[in-house]
Amino acid sequence: MSDPVFLRALRGETLERPPVWFMRQAGRYLPEYRALRAEAPDFIAFCLNPEMAAEATLQPLRRFGFDAAIIFADILLIPQALGQEVWFEAGEGPRLGAMPSPGHMAELAAGAGDHLGAVGRSLSLVREQLTPEKALIGFCGAPWTVATYMLDGEHRTIGKGERAQARTYAYADPKRVDATLDVLVEASARYLKMQADAGAQALQIFESWAEGMPDDLFERLVLAPHKALVARTRELGVTVPLIGFPRGSAALAERYAAEVPIDAVGLDTACPLEVGKRVQAIKPIQGALDPLLLRAGGAALDRRVDQLMEAWGQGPWVFNLGHGILPDVPISHVEQVLRRIGAQD
Ligand code: CP3
Secondary structure (H helix, E strand, O other), X not given: OOOOHHHXXXXXXXXXXXXXXXXXXXXXXXXXXXXXXXXXXXXXXXXOOHHHHHHXXXXXXXXXXXXXXXXXXXXXXXXXXXXXXXXXEOOOEEEEOOOOOHHHHHHHXXXXXXXXXXXXXXXXXXXXXXXXXXXXXXXXXXXXXXXXXXXXXXXXXXXXXXXXXXXXXXXXXXXXHHHHHHHHHHHHHHHHHHHHHHOOOEXXXXXXXOOOOOHHHHHHHHHHHHHHHHHHHHHOOOOOOEEEEEOOOOOHHHHHHHHOOOOEEEOOOOOOHHHHHHHHOOOOEEEEEOHHHHHHOHHHHHHHHHHHHHHHOOOOEEEEEXXXXXOOOOHHHHHHHHHHOOOOO
């Protein structure tokens, strides 16, 4: 039995068709997800219930036969492990309480993996039920992205693309922000190590808020913490491939690929095909169909899938969206994409 195609692509192989999975593939666009979700008292309890999380992880694989499963959890479990209150307001998204001091969080960072042992149990349950040709992905939020939620919690600017409040703090209170990033590097490395030990075969680092930064800030908030996180994760003994997803980094994605010792780079919706090719000359890539085109469907969807295949299919590439799937995407559109790339009959 050869390795899962997803892992072969991450190691740099060009395959006959790209392996495929979708960010947020477990979620509200699936009726079976909505039914399961209704059984949980709240979203965090759902994430920390291994049986329910394993079931949510497996639902999209049963329905579509994706090449990889991503563990059902959330990047905001880490602030909770560091002593910050996190909850989800229905229809509004995440809310966080006041951020504990960096000193207090630093004391909790080494225990972050143990604290989130429930996610490890979800991973083990999923691995038992997955067939060998399917890969299992673990993940964490990147330090800066998680920090934006932690720093912004009280200000309710969450959801705003430029992360105005957190970025202002990065300039105005650099000591506090850099100390927070250091704590997040340690906590995230421990969390990734726990996930790899529990059965994750690849790990993705979600930097959802890399957009709109001047390059000096990108160096400080994205490149440096990612380098530190990869180094620390390797130092802890993790050997599985690491995928970095610096969403919205535009032309800086090339620097990211060249400078961060990551195994593959996730590209976002706005990444031009030509830039993607240049990144692909450095590292295997993943991405980047527009989630809104997936929602729209029709002939335009087929055309863009063909364009992506034409542009990126000649090198190591994992087919994915440029950001998470939206809650109102018709299931038939997902099937249309899978048929078009030859991943489904
Ligand atoms: O991809 C998957 O299928 C695995 C599960 C997963 C979730 N969140 C489940 C989820 C993953 C990988 C994430 C990552 C995540 N979480 C990110 C990074 C990726 C991105 O989208 O940029 C971020 C920024 C978060 C934080 C977060 N979680 C927000 C802002 C929200 C609210 C917005 C929304 O879609 O409701 C969530 C909630 C969340 N995380 C849901 C799911 C399925 C929806 C909540 C629900 O079902 O009630």
